[in-house]
Amino acid sequence: MSGINSGRRRIKREARSKYNVGQRIQKNEQKKSEKNSFHSPINYTATYFVIIGVMNDLSDHFRLNEFQAKTLKKLGITSVETLLRHIPSRYASFGAGNSIADAEIGAEASLIVEIKKIETAKGFRSRIPMAKGKVSDPSGTLDVVWLNQPYIARMYPQGSTVRLSGKITDRKGVKSMVNPVVHTLESDEQAGGLFIQGGTGELVPVYPESRGISSDWLRVACDKIIKKKLHEEIVDPIPKEILTQYNLPTLSTAFVWAHMPVTQKDTEAARKRFAFEEVFYIQLERQLERKEWEANNSYKIEKTRGDLEKFISKFPYSLTGAQEKVIVDILKDFQSGKPMARLLEGDVGSGKTAVAAASVQAVVTTRPFGQDFGTLQAAYMAPTEILATQHFESFIEYFVGSGLQIGLITGSGCRKFPSKVKPNSWTDISRTQLLKWVENGEIPILIGTHALIQKSVKWKHLALAIIDEQHRFGTKQRKGLVDKSHTAPHLLSMTATPIPRTLALTVFGDLDLSLLDEMPPGRKQVITKIVPPNERRGAYEIIRNEIKTGRQAYVICPRIDEPDPEKEMAVQAKSVKEEAKRLAKDVFPELSIGILHSKMKPAEKDKVMKEFSSGKIKILVATSVVEVGVNVPNATTIIIEGAERFGLAQLHQLRGRVIRSNHQARCFVFADGKSEATIKRLDHFAKAKNGFELAEFDLETRGAGDLAGGKQWGITDIGMEALKNIKMVEFARKEAKELIEKDSQLTKYPSLKAHITEKRTKIHFE
Numbered sequence: 001m002s003g004i005n006s007g008r009r010r011i012k013r014e015a016r017s018k019y020n021v022g023q024r025i026q027k028n029e030q031k032k033s034e035k036n037s038f039h040s041p042i043n044y045t046a047t048y049f050v051i052i053g054v055m056n057d058l059s060d061h062f063r064l065n066e067f068q069a070k071t072l073k074k075l076g077i078t079s080v081e082t083l084l085r086h087i088p089s090r091y092a093s094f095g096a097g098n099s100i101a102d103a104e105i106g107a108e109a110s111l112i113v114e115i116k117k118i119e120t121a122k123g124f125r126s127r128i129p130m131a132k133g134k135v136s137d138p139s140g141t142l143d144v145v146w147l148n149q150p151y152i153a154r155m156y157p158q159g160s161t162v163r164l165s166g167k168i169t170d171r172k173g174v175k176s177m178v179n180p181v182v183h184t185l186e187s188d189e190q191a192g193g194l195f196i197q198g199g200t201g202e203l204v205p206v207y208p209e210s211r212g213i214s215s216d217w218l219r220v221a222c223d224k225i226i227k228k229k230l231h232e233e234i235v236d237p238i239p240k241e242i243l244t245q246y247n248l249p250t251l252s253t254a255f256v257w258a259h260m261p262v263t264q265k266d267t268e269a270a271r272k273r274f275a276f277e278e279v280f281y282i283q284l285e286r287q288l289e290r291k292e293w294e295a296n297n298s299y300k301i302e303k304t305r306g307d308l309e310k311f312i313s314k315f316p317y318s319l320t321g322a323q324e325k326v327i328v329d330i331l332k333d334f335q336s337g338k339p340m341a342r343l344l345e346g347d348v349g350s351g352k353t354a355v356a357a358a359s360v361q362a363v364v365t366t367r368p369f370g371q372d373f374g375t376l377q378a379a380y381m382a383p384t385e386i387l388a389t390q391h392f393e394s395f396i397e398y399f400v401g402s403g404l405q406i407g408l409i410t411g412s413g414c415r416k417f418p419s420k421v422k423p424n425s426w427t428d429i430s431r432t433q434l435l436k437w438v439e440n441g442e443i444p445i446l447i448g449t450h451a452l453i454q455k456s457v458k459w460k461h462l463a464l465a466i467i468d469e470q471h472r473f474g475t476k477q478r479k480g481l482v483d484k485s486h487t488a489p490h491l492l493s494m495t496a497t498p499i500p501r502t503l504a505l506t507v508f509g510d511l512d513l514s515l516l517d518e519m520p521p522g523r524k525q526v527i528t529k530i531v532p533p534n535e536r537r538g539a540y541e542i543i544r545n546e547i548k549t550g551r552q553a554y555v556i557c558p559r560i561d562e563p564d565p566e567k568e569m570a571v572q573a574k575s576v577k578e579e580a581k582r583l584a585k586d587v588f589p590e591l592s593i594g595i596l597h598s599k600m601k602p603a604e605k606d607k608v609m610k611e612f613s614s615g616k617i618k619i620l621v622a623t624s625v626v627e628v629g630v631n632v633p634n635a636t637t638i639i640i641e642g643a644e645r646f647g648l649a650q651l652h653q654l655r656g657r658v659i660r661s662n663h664q665a666r667c668f669v670f671a672d673g674k675s676e677a678t679i680k681r682l683d684h685f686a687k688a689k690n691g692f693e694l695a696e697f698d699l700e701t702r703g704a705g706d707l708a709g710g711k712q713w714g715i716t717d718i719g720m721e722a723l724k725n726i727k728m729v730e731f732a733r734k735e736a737k738e739l740i741e742k743d744s745q746l747t748k749y750p751s752l753k754a755h756i757t758e759k760r761t762k763i764h765f766e
Contacts, residue, residue: 346516348656
């Protein structure tokens with residue numbers, strides 16, 4: 001125990017004098033900025049931006065071996081600025097020290113201990129990799145566990161003296177710490193003794209780390225950079241008047257408050273500065289894109305709601321009030337002379353396809369300017385071949401008897417409606433022939449996958465592009481749709497994915513937003529039930545009875561194949577192939593069961609979907625490949641296996657597969673996870689009335705580190721967390737719009753222009 005005692009004495013001798021270094025820096029920085037005006041408790045992780053200002057390579061300041069350099073690059077750290085922008089994920093508070101004997105269960109403790117034993121292990125049932133061991137001080141011993149951090153066992157050898165901070169827990173009657181923050185005494189000395197036991201409640205940054213680069217290393221490195229005042233050399237792109245308006249700290253101040261905080265208010269102010277900054281940059285990009293898009297010529301389509309009455313009257317149900325409003329808004333956009341840029345958000349089954357069909361009708365019954373023959377053209381792009389084929393078949397029903405031709409183009413082949421042999425059906429045609437007819441304008445409606453925007457597809461008069469479930473259809477793809485005369489088609493992007501309002505205002509800042517917040521008349525709420533293991537048989541019986549009445553069902557599994565028992569970290573979850581075999585053998589031997597997953601060939605998928613749609617297959621066991629748009633009205637029941645492995649938006653999409661008719665739909669949720677967070681999340685899913693409510697709950701309850709889904713929007717965790725603050729989003733949006741309106745080229749703000757130009761070149765939300 002001599003190592004512990006000497007460590008304590010050495011640290012305490014230098015504590016008072018060296019701690020003052022941090023206080024002096026804080027006082028100087030606090031004079032530069034007022035208290036932040038936004039109010040929202042937020043936790044943030046790393047955020048990465050294109051470098052502006054100082055471009056110093058880290059090797060100029062640190063001795064890095066090859067492995068460290070590679071790991072830093074993996075973390076997105078390649079320069080002084082990206083190091084400083086690697087914001088702590090949280091802060092550990094080290095106040096007066098404890099002894100193991102005095103530390104109470106449920107309380108936070110800071111302990112200087114000696115490592116007696118540490119090794120890697122796996123959870124008995126969960127198979128979660130971990131490091132675990134025992135530590136001691138003169139008063140007793142303590143069990144320690146680091147879940148999902150097996151590398152800890154290699155970092156701190158037996159006999160080393162470290163400082164642990166965390167909550168004391170009771171694990172099977174033994175006093176323990178789970179995932180404590182670890183600091184070596186040596187790193188505390190290198191940092192200037194600012195974070196030591198026996199101080200006055202100092203805050204210690206805890207960073208997102210990776211193998212070979214610990215939180216300790218990052219803390220000491222940031223401290224070194226700030227003491228050299230290198231942070232002051234980095235140019236702040238945000239205009240001073242905006243920072244003053246919202247009481248946000250300057251960039252150099254924010255760096256100090258993030259990495260060397262004295263108070264919790266420092267950390268909050270710094271985080272809010274970085275949060276505002278990211279949302280502001282995104283808003284600027286969106287407003288620039290909107291300005292560029294509207295600079296193009298477009299097709300003026302003089303159609304009114306009355307002109308569409310005959311077409312809409314053929315729909316199988318009356319339009320909802322929301323659908324009527326959206327159609328009127330789209331027709332106004334068509335008449336404006338500017339290219340439309342609109343996002344249509346609608347819950348699953350709310351009737352987006354009908355709105356799309358009405359929009360297409362307005363376009364393809366309009367003559368090109370200056371012509372008394374031919375029609376304008378419309379393109380409808382879907383994310384998958386299955387969905388593209390379904391839309392093709394839906395549009396045949398909408399336009400049968402109109403005399404208009406409809407084409408389908410996917411990677412598997414091309415089709416045309418109507419067939420010369422069968423006027424009410426389609427026929428396969430060659431890609432060359434289809435493209436020829438599209439180019440000369442004979443086919444006014446073309447539906448397909450991304451094949452639609454390939455260079456080989458040429459249009460005569462493309463006036464409307466409908467993009468289904470392609471939320472961030474980016475600048476590059478849009479430019480590809482603008483013809484040589486700089487005439488841009490009207491753009492209608494549609495999504496059934498629930499999007500929180502703050503996210504929509506940010507990521508889709510260049511689009512006008514429309515909501516379909518009503519369901520067609522007669523649609524019943526899905527009965528959703530979380531099923532415990534002992535009630536599975538009851539759920540199966542309900543499905544059997546439903547199928548006896550002529551209905552069908554889905555069973556969704558997280559995996560395609562069974563996990564490899566030899567593979568470390570393999571996801572232990574039900575697989576499509578094995579579950580289909582089990583159901584056919586033990587549960588539904590009398591019923592026909594099919595499978596569908598992403599590894600199947602297109603022809604195989606098509607065959608399965610035809611058999612399921614026709615009713616030949618009664619139960620379809622599938623992965624989440626069916627989540628987007630698969631439409632089989634007769635399927636009224638769905639089982640979701642391993643539901644805790646799906647996001648809330650994905651669960652809602654899957655549940656939407658059975659809201660395609662007026663029959664009572666049911667969703668059975670089978671979950672293996674039993675944590676409090678999992679139960680709360682699934683319970684909210686079961687009770688949510690619509691996707692918009694679910695999206696807001698999802699954003700509100702997910703914390704930093706849980707927002708990996710934000711990557712699909714091109715937003716970091718700090719940005720996603722910022723979206724919980726509607727006030728901040730509205731301010732950032734307002735400032736960006738005003739800036740672009742006054743100075744669309746950002747000539748008065750060269751550093752901001754350089755930043756946005758570089759960012760748009762390298763990082764696109766596409």
